[in-house]
Amino acid sequence: MELEVKRDRLVFRVGGGKWEWGIEPRYWRNPLIYVGILIVVPVVVYFVYPPLLSTVIDANLLAAIAIPLALMTIGTGRMNFGPQFYIGIGGYAAALLSIHFGLNPGLTLLAAPLAGLLFGFIMSPLSIIAGGLYYSLLTLLFPLLFLEVTFIFSDLFKGDTGLSGIAPLVSVGSFRLNLLIYAFISLAIMLIYLFIVDKVLRSRYAVQMAAINDDEEVANSIGVNVNKVKVISFTVAAGMISVIGWFYAHYYGAFSGQTYLPLSFMLKVFMVTMIGGRMQIYGCIVGGYFIAFLEMILIRTTGDMSPVLFPVILLILLLVLPEGLFGLYRKRHYREYLPTLHVRR
Amino acid sequence: MVEILKVTNVSKHFGGLTAVNGVSLSINEGETVGLMGPNGAGKTTLVNMICGSLSVDSGKVEFMGKDITRLPPWKRCKLGICRTYQIPRPFPELTTLASVVVSALYGKDRPNRSFEDAMTEATHYLEFVGLFSKRNVLARDLTLFEMRGLELARALATEPKLIFVDEVMAGLNPVEAEKAVRLIERAKDQFGVTVLWIEHVMAVLMKAAERVIVLHYGEKIAEGRPQEVANNPMVIESYLGKS
Numbered sequence: 001m002e003l004e005v006k007r008d009r010l011v012f013r014v015g016g017g018k019w020e021w022g023i024e025p026r027y028w029r030n031p032l033i034y035v036g037i038l039i040v041v042p043v044v045v046y047f048v049y050p051p052l053l054s055t056v057i058d059a060n061l062l063a064a065i066a067i068p069l070a071l072m073t074i075g076t077g078r079m080n081f082g083p084q085f086y087i088g089i090g091g092y093a094a095a096l097l098s099i100h101f102g103l104n105p106g107l108t109l110l111a112a113p114l115a116g117l118l119f120g121f122i123m124s125p126l127s128i129i130a131g132g133l134y135y136s137l138l139t140l141l142f143p144l145l146f147l148e149v150t151f152i153f154s155d156l157f158k159g160d161t162g163l164s165g166i167a168p169l170v171s172v173g174s175f176r177l178n179l180l181i182y183a184f185i186s187l188a189i190m191l192i193y194l195f196i197v198d199k200v201l202r203s204r205y206a207v208q209m210a211a212i213n214d215d216e217e218v219a220n221s222i223g224v225n226v227n228k229v230k231v232i233s234f235t236v237a238a239g240m241i242s243v244i245g246w247f248y249a250h251y252y253g254a255f256s257g258q259t260y261l262p263l264s265f266m267l268k269v270f271m272v273t274m275i276g277g278r279m280q281i282y283g284c285i286v287g288g289y290f291i292a293f294l295e296m297i298l299i300r301t302t303g304d305m306s307p308v309l310f311p312v313i314l315l316i317l318l319l320v321l322p323e324g325l326f327g328l329y330r331k332r333h334y335r336e337y338l339p340t341l342h343v344r345r
Numbered sequence: 346m347v348e349i350l351k352v353t354n355v356s357k358h359f360g361g362l363t364a365v366n367g368v369s370l371s372i373n374e375g376e377t378v379g380l381m382g383p384n385g386a387g388k389t390t391l392v393n394m395i396c397g398s399l400s401v402d403s404g405k406v407e408f409m410g411k412d413i414t415r416l417p418p419w420k421r422c423k424l425g426i427c428r429t430y431q432i433p434r435p436f437p438e439l440t441t442l443a444s445v446v447v448s449a450l451y452g453k454d455r456p457n458r459s460f461e462d463a464m465t466e467a468t469h470y471l472e473f474v475g476l477f478s479k480r481n482v483l484a485r486d487l488t489l490f491e492m493r494g495l496e497l498a499r500a501l502a503t504e505p506k507l508i509f510v511d512e513v514m515a516g517l518n519p520v521e522a523e524k525a526v527r528l529i530e531r532a533k534d535q536f537g538v539t540v541l542w543i544e545h546v547m548a549v550l551m552k553a554a555e556r557v558i559v560l561h562y563g564e565k566i567a568e569g570r571p572q573e574v575a576n577n578p579m580v581i582e583s584y585l586g587k588s
Contacts, residue, residue, distance in 0.1 A: 204459075204460040204463070207443060207446055207447050207450060207460075208447060208450070208451055210436065210438070210439055210443065210447075211444075213438065214436035214438050215434055217434075218430070219447065220417070220418045221396055221418045221419070221422060221427070221428060222419075222427065222447060222499060222502075222503050223419050223422040223448065223452040223503055224419055224451045225417075225451075226419070
């Protein structure tokens with residue numbers, strides 16, 4: 001076997017066979033390489049240090065929340081500060097149906113996004129009637145109101161203790177193996193979301209979303225049905241986020257509004273989008289892993305101080321990296337949801 | 346000639362201020378009509394009402410014989426009404442080409458139009474306004490003159506029947522202004538659009554318009570051929586004041 005490193009490629013020679021692999025930077029942009037890495041990570045962690053699997057799951061889920069949130073932000077041209085509301089909707093829908101009606105996770109998977117879509121549709125006119133700061137503040141309020149509701153109707157939602165006894169999604173006996181399967185399911189959800197949103201953001205519909213982002217009134221005057229685009233992107237993204245609530249409910253076997261609805265959880269999601277790079281769907285993955293691992297490291301090293309240190313470190317990072325981690329890479333490119341086609345003369 | 350736009354007694358009030366008061370006008374197909382008046386006369390408000398950006402308090406707007414008074418702006422655009430803005434409003438984060446692609450895709454309903462078709466067509470309009478070489482430049486990086494060109498390309502790409510050109514001369518130097526005027530005249534010839542040209546520089550409309558409508562304090566004070574209007578004592582008074 002012989003390995004030869006050339007300027008632009010690696011050449012393997014085994015016996016009479018020869019394999020070449022280009023190492024020019026343009027080949028590195030192949031998404032399959034990164035998908036491969038993401039698939040390998042849980043397996044490596046499983047064999048090296050299994051407790052870390054829960055952090056990997058957290059990272060995947062944070063990214064899976066941030067990706068539809070990016071779609072919602074781009075589609076409505078407004079920043080929604082309450083994505084955790086839909087996690088709550090999906091989670092409670094799954095938990096209540098599982099506990100009270102004994103539905104299995106497959107059936108609750110149908111119900112949770114439906115509940116998310118329904119509430120998303122009901123809330124979507126907000127993106128038409130409110131804008132800017134008012135929209136952000138209103139969306140920020142809803143999860144907090146929902147949290148209050150879980151306390152007021154404690155008989156149903158068990159606001160203080162949380163709902164428990166939800167059917168687990170996976171149960172193969174070994175705790176470690178369970179975690180590995182959960183890691184792959186969370187990764188699958190995240191990759192499916194990435195694929196869907198990426199397709200949408202490269203399609204003709206992305207162009208009208210981009211126009212709405214820049215100037216709604218002008219977009220409206222050149223034939224874009226602004227309200228329709230806003231309602232659809234809001235509703236669909238809400239449905240997608242609610243699936244994460246469903247996963248949380250069946251993953252932990254318990255669901256409590258106190259964990260997901262307060263501002264601290266929103267801060268994490270918000271930071272994922274900011275650290276990854278605003279409205280960069282690939283950046284969401286970078287951000288998700290960064291935040292999940294940073295939180296884990298802080299909890300293990302600083303203990304009680306971590307809730308204070310976590311936002312401080314993130315604020316410093318935001319000052320140093322205003323464009324986010326992925327933004328550093330994207331700096332020379334236009335927004336990724338806009339295909340920059342070069343037309344030949 | 347076919348009447349393309351008919352506005353009957355439209356009014357608009359902002360609180361106690363009457364911006365447009367009972368204005369009626371009609372535009373025939375293929376015409377270039379000038380809408381002029383001093384600053385604050387209500388020209389842009391009137392256009393906003395015709396395009397749907399502002400609701401009409403009272404009155405009626407008809408386009409090609411269809412009542413469009415309550416239609417949203419995007420539906421009016423699909424019928425064939427489009428406009429440019431007094432202060433250019435490009436999509437700052439989009440490239441020049443992409444800005445025009447939005448219009449080409451979502452302007453007039455064209456069945457089976459693909460994204461690629463729209464791209465090809467958008468390049469055509471960019472070439473028309475002389476921005477083809479800047480197709481991959483972000484719209485916010487263009488000069489004022491280029492932004493006006495982009496606005497025109499964006500409006501033309503919706504395939505309008507009637508186009509509102511709002512104070513195209515504002516902020517341009519004489520050479521650029523001359524180019525802009527020629528561009529609009531070429532657009533009219535090449536694409537067969539009807540033009541309603543809002544301007545308060547009289548000299549431009551004297552040359553370009555076939556008919557001029559003058560607004561003052563939200564009311565129509567004169568209408569007719571440019572030369573007649575220029576000699577109208579009420580118009581002179583509105584521009585220069587009483588001696």
